[in-house]
Amino acid sequence: MPLLSIEQLQVEFGGIRAVNQVSLSLEAGEIRGLIGPNGAGKTSIINAITGMVPTRAGRVLFENRDITSFAPHDVSRCGVGRTFQHAEIFPDDSVLDNVRIGVDHHSQVGFLQAAFGLPAARKAESETRSIAIGLLEAFALAPWHGQRAGDLPFGLLKRLDIARAFATRPKLLLLDEPTSGMSEAESKLVVDQIVALSRQYGTALMVIEHNMRVIMQLAERITVLQSGMVLFEGTPAEVQSNHKVIDAYLGEEMTDA
Numbered sequence: 489m490p491l492l493s494i495e496q497l498q499v500e501f502g503g504i505r506a507v508n509q510v511s512l513s514l515e516a517g518e519i520r521g522l523i524g525p526n527g528a529g530k531t532s533i534i535n536a537i538t539g540m541v542p543t544r545a546g547r548v549l550f551e552n553r554d555i556t557s558f559a560p561h562d563v564s565r566c567g568v569g570r571t572f573q574h575a576e577i578f579p580d581d582s583v584l585d586n587v588r589i590g591v592d593h594h595s596q597v598g599f600l601q602a603a604f605g606l607p608a609a610r611k612a613e614s615e616t617r618s619i620a621i622g623l624l625e626a627f628a629l630a631p632w633h634g635q636r637a638g639d640l641p642f643g644l645l646k647r648l649d650i651a652r653a654f655a656t657r658p659k660l661l662l663l664d665e666p667t668s669g670m671s672e673a674e675s676k677l678v679v680d681q682i683v684a685l686s687r688q689y690g691t692a693l694m695v696i697e698h699n700m701r702v703i704m705q706l707a708e709r710i711t712v713l714q715s716g717m718v719l720f721e722g723t724p725a726e727v728q729s730n731h732k733v734i735d736a737y738l739g740e741e742m743t744d745a
Contacts, residue, residue, distance in 0.1 A: 489552055491516040491692050492537070492660055497546035499532045499716075506532040508716040509546070514660070519686060519693045521707030521724075523700070525737055528713035530696045531573070534662045538570050539563045550660070569658030573665050575649035579638025583629060586637050586648060587620040590655025623651040626681045642669045647678060654685050661686075663695045667702050675699065679706050700738065704728065712737065 490513035499507035507529040514520050522530050535541040537548050539560040548556045550566050558566070577586050624630045627647040632640060637648060646669060653661055666682065667675040679702055686693050697703040703710065704724040712720045712733050720726075720733050727733055 490514060490549075491518075491551060492694075493547075493549040493552075494533070494537070495547045495549070497533065497536060497548065498544040499529070499536050499541055500544045501541075505544075506716050507536065510713070510716070510718055511546075512711050512718065512721070514692055514694060516659070517686070517690050517692055519683070519695065519706060519708045521703040521710035522694055522696045522713065523698075523703055523710060523727075523737070524713035524719070527715075529716040530713055531664055532716075533713075534570060534664060534694070534696065537563070537662065538568060564656075567659035568662070569653045569656050569660070570662040571646075571649045571653050571664055571666060573668065575642075575645040577637045577645060577648055577652065579636070581637055582634050583637050583640065583648060584617075584620055584624065584633040587623050587651050587655050588616055590652045591616045591619045620655065623655055626685065627651045628677060643671070643674055646670065647674070650678065650682065654689065654691070657689055658691060660692045660694070663693060663697075665696055665698060667697065667699055675702055682706065 492514040494510060494512050497507050497510045498505060510529070510533060522533065524530055532541065536543050539558050539562070543556055547554055550568060553566070555563055555566060578589065621630065621633065624633055627650065629644065629647055629651060632644065640648065646666065650663065650666055663682070667678055670678065682693065683706065685691065695703065695706060697706070707724060709722065710724055710727045711718060712727060714736050719736060720730050722730065728738065
């Protein structure tokens with residue numbers, strides 16, 4: 489049984505069909521790329537999965553449960569996390585606290601235990617800090633752990649956003665252009681850590697990315713969209729050699745990427 493199934497999904501804005509009868513499925517632990525030109529419907533699909541926009545038709549199933557009409561917070565509770573093209577962080581909190589908030593999402597400590605500083609609460613706090621520091625180290629953010637998050641440059645904010653997303657331990661994580669605004673060195677660091685954490689936590693990933701070298705290294709399978717519809721789906725090698733994809737999106741320079 490797939491972890492995620494999208495069946496004949498349609499999303500419309502003002503009569504314009506942004507997503508047109510898209511069907512795809514994602515297995516537990518799979519890393520799936522979602523590519524296509526601007527306006528192809530990539531972010532609209534993620535927004536529909538997470539309840540950010542209504543669907544015109546079709547269904548979204550997560551662990552065989554219909555979540556099509558769920559509100560975003562209910563989708564999150566099911567185990568679906570996401571990042572945005574522009575990092576969503578708590579700007580006035582420290583870099584460390586931004587990640588700790590995600591880790592605390594799983595805390596089993598009750599209010600009274602925390603309020604009175606009971607041993608269970610102190611132990612949980614220590615474990616939360618350790619996990620958060622580990623995620624900051626994974627994304628080379630530890631030197632900024634005490635800094636106000638809103639003061640970070642864009643590339644570091646993107647890395648913090650991804651670390652926060654993994655801190656919630658989602659079963660499925662939707663990443664919207666995770667390496668945008670990064671140097672090649674930063675992109676490699678992020679890709680390596682995304683893959684490592686996905687394997688460590690057993691997290692399935694759906695990744696929108698315009699950097700083709702990144703997505704070809706990251707994804708196990710790639711779905712190519714054009715004008716809101718699925719143009720092609722296959723392995724990175726199959727995508728790079730498909731003439732419809734080359735003509736519509738990649739261009740000849742990507743055939744030897």
